[in-house]
Each structure stands twice: as C-alpha cells, then as structure tokens.
Amino acid sequence: MRKAHHPATEDVALPEIMGALSDPLRIGLVRVLADGGERGWGELRVPVAKSTLSHHVRVLRDAGVIRTRQEGTRCFVRLRREDLELRFPGLIEAVLAAAHTDGVGNGIGLVPGA
Amino acid sequence: MRKAHHPATEDVALPEIMGALSDPLRIGLVRVLADGGERGWGELRVPVAKSTLSHHVRVLRDAGVIRTRQEGTRCFVRLRREDLELRFPGLIEAVLAAAHTDGVGNGIGLVPGA
C-alpha cells in the first residue's frame, strides 16, 4: 500500500474528470459518496472483483474526483466536492443530477449493514 | 455518405456524453459550436487528418452531442444544446465554462476566412 497520489486542486484537468466519470461503475461510486460522508472501502458494494474496484478507485483518485485516506490497513474514501466545485463550478452537481434522473450507477451501493 | 444516425433526445446516455467530452479535441469542437450556429465541416480547423476529424465528429454525433446535416456533398454541424439542456440540465453549460477557464480545446478553431 504505497502512499496514494492526489492531484492538487489546480492540477485537476477537465478531460481527465470527464473520462473518469464516463464509466457507470465510477459514476455509481460518486453517487454513493455524494452526501459528502466518508465511506470505508469495504463498505462499497460493487459487482466486480476487488482488484477491479481498486482500479476504479484509483482512476477516480488520479483524476481528482475522490480522496482516499489510509487508517491502518483500512482505506476510507470521500468525494472532493468542494475542490471540484471550486475548479469547475456546477459540473459535479450537474453530473450527479443527471446520473440520478437516469439511474446511472444504480447497481452500486453500500453493504447491507453500513 | 450513408445517412448518419442521431440518437433521440431520450436515448442520449450520460456515460456516452461524458466519454465524448473527455477528449480535448472534441471539447474544442463543442466550444467552436457553442454559439449555437451551424458550421461547415470544412470550416473546422483541427490539427489532425480529415479521417480523424470524421471519427471525432462521429463520436460526438453518436453520443448525441452534435447534429450533422448533409447538403450536397457538404456537411454542416451544430450543437444539440436544447436537447442536452432538456436531458441533462446545466451539464453542457458547466462543461463549456470549465473548458473556457481552463483553455481546453484552444487549438481548435475555424479556418481564417470563416
């Protein structure tokens, strides 16, 4: 578990953000984190192998969409909402609204007892 | 020049839109069309081969971002702004604003005498 790299707010780039949000699974993850709360990696319920989830989390992190935090062996995830709002006003809100009305990422959620 | 397929407004999907707008060249094209006007294919000045431009135009069209119209051998392009606004309110505006402040797609423009 090497220390993860998070781009600075000013280094977040639009094409990368758009690319990161072009996958239904990743959109679903962002929706799960939309309330601003921090979630445990293990809480995330996703219909793919854990290595695949790790990959998607990394894509979102590298693009600057989410932030991950290590605590012991556990990993916590949260949406970089303020940063994104500063950088690209209205964008994340519009995407979340669109995803909601369209049901994109509905298959993604939290484990039952979370 | 087979007749091009344009998705109906209700069939436009968020991930496809996001994917279509994840490429700087395509973002640049959208910016060129942002004033709502119709532009001739040949007016577009893009630093790629025409076959590559054709590819990008097709990606945008298939995603529902732009509409193309045939007139003789010429092709005219315009942004489907109203449709997008109906489908995903605020999204295209936010992307255009972000692209503008970031200078994404600045290399794309119109031929000098257009």
Place this chain on the structure above:
DNA sequence: TTCGATGTTCGTTGAACATCGAACAAGCTA
C-alpha cells in the same frame, strides 16, 4: 461524362482500458 471537392469508410497500428485471479505488502490480533 469527366473531373474535382468533400467527407466517409477501411485496414492497420500502438496505446489505453476493464477485467480477473494470484501474489504481495502492511498492519492488527491472537
């Protein structure tokens, strides 16, 4: 009808991506 202009399509190539299982690293816990 022949020629030129305008895009589209084809075939190819190298890069990027999504996915999986296996192996690994790091930190708790017994």
Place this chain on the structure above:
DNA sequence: TAGCTTGTTCGATGTTCAACGAACATCGAA
C-alpha cells in the same frame, strides 16, 4: 511470531480508442 484482514499491484486477456493514409462514394461543375 503466526495468522488474519484489507487493499494494492502484477500479469494476462480481450476490448476499445485515436490516429493515419488510402480507397471509396457522392454531388456539383466544367
């Protein structure tokens, strides 16, 4: 220390994507 838990990384596979030049199709003009 030994073992368990939690994610990450690796290696492999198949798919998609951006890019190019060449060939093609279509229409207007000569």
